[in-house]
Amino acid sequence: MIVAVTGCAGFIGSNLVDRLLDFGYVVTGIDNFSTGQKRFLSQALLNPRFKLIEIDLLNLDGLKVALKDCEIVFHLAANADVRFGTDHPHKDLEQNTIATFNVLEAIRSNGIKKIVFSSTGSVYGESPVIPTPEDGPFPIQTSLYGASKAACEGLISAYCEGFGIQSWIFRFVSILGERYTHGHIFDFYQKLKNNPSYLPVLGNGKQRKSYLYIQDCIDAIMLAIQKSGEKVNIFNLGVSDYVEVNDSISWICQELAVSPRLDYSGGDRGWIGDNPFIFLDTNKIQSLGWKPKLGIREGVIKTVEYLRANEWVFVSRR
């Protein structure tokens, strides 16, 4: 069976590719390398069952050819930049909404019947219900990123209804672990490396967020695909607790053995559209028998360890 992974050179995508290859699948990896890293695919590229196709998802004709003979598409490619959405609103529209439309069109034209999609807890906006379940109140979007991912979910569900496709949609909290190259630990690490005695923090540091370790995330995805057979299968993925940004900072500092002066920008949000409290109800995925193996603190420490061993990621990004 050939499976395709879009965004195969990204943080989550490349870890998923490695897992799928371990499982014995033939994998077509698709990436435009706008943010992906070829080094993340170094193992995969040595595997005869992996084929890399360098293509942009906005190229629909090319995509249709690339997905030929695939049976399932893991669509992970995205603009994952939540914070700077308002600087370039077209980016979320193009790289998330329109790119997902193209993936669906390519799936349809190839007669593919299964799609797996990486969505986000950001689709809930600032939910009045916390922890937020999958069927929580109709959300009001607060970020262009969340809005674009919600739009993708809607497109996928409508295609499932209209064209007999089956989907698995995963709403992630922030993911941590090996190949993490985007988010607050990345930013804090980079700043502390430049100046170990001073750390600017967006907001008041009391934003409450939840995190999940990458291998636990992939375990959950693989389990849900096996065990859940509805037309549209939607799962929150996260752990059963949350931490404050300040907790995260203290673990990072401890791990790096630094004691910076913390300089808060103030306010309960780090930026426009920042959600001060993200905590998802994960009972649905847990009811399938999944449990995360690592807690948030262990995930943060694993991430710091990864960054320390792979400082090249700071050179090649941004």
Added chain:
Amino acid sequence: MIVAVTGCAGFIGSNLVDRLLDFGYVVTGIDNFSTGQKRFLSQALLNPRFKLIEIDLLNLDGLKVALKDCEIVFHLAANADVRFGTDHPHKDLEQNTIATFNVLEAIRSNGIKKIVFSSTGSVYGESPVIPTPEDGPFPIQTSLYGASKAACEGLISAYCEGFGIQSWIFRFVSILGERYTHGHIFDFYQKLKNNPSYLPVLGNGKQRKSYLYIQDCIDAIMLAIQKSGEKVNIFNLGVSDYVEVNDSISWICQELAVSPRLDYSGGDRGWIGDNPFIFLDTNKIQSLGWKPKLGIREGVIKTVEYLRANEWVFVSRR
């Protein structure tokens, strides 16, 4: 104050233009006449306070110029074709999602701070909660039309959060009345005109739907804009009951004095993505003091009367 109406030559748009002109506003009407009718604007075009700009919303540069000096944009332009969405999936993406993105970009670049948007009860998919309130469960989209309108809502809300814009989003049931040129009464009327003794009906005729008369709809919009001042204001618009398609058929036949043989295609849905039961909770808009003046039966009869007096609409459409 200059107000703009996109889709100004459409069913709802042209009625809204007339109302806004009655109220004394200076109105910029925008339409690409893909489905709009210049005859709907015959009164407006004689009014010195009305300016028609013929432009496609996919032309962002032109749109930016067209919205110069406007203070509020009523964005009604859309592909309103629910039923044939799967025949041309790109249409909802382009004419709804991307067009709305362009309207928002033009609003932002002109420093406009208010947008009014015509959404739809279809954004609820097949809600498990009926009558469905505005904050009903996170919907799973079942039509490309609903998905695209939900995507528009998400974009609008995210722009409100990101750029300090205020929005009024109205989720309509089907609208009836003068200038109605799209939907089941239009189709039934046309078929009965061709053959008064035979009427094919999609589904089993037991689909339950709710309808609202156009002038009641516009009353509600104008009231909500005046009375509701949140950042994002979302209202269901409909009446407090629903009818079966069969009820509607009997009123139409009575009005036309015909007794056709009814030929049902069968099943509880008229087409893929057809929602067999649409009924919105309208307590929120009613709490502002609005009540519909016409019931569903009166709306259906008004619509048949309009079509009878304006059979030209059948010639110029489709």
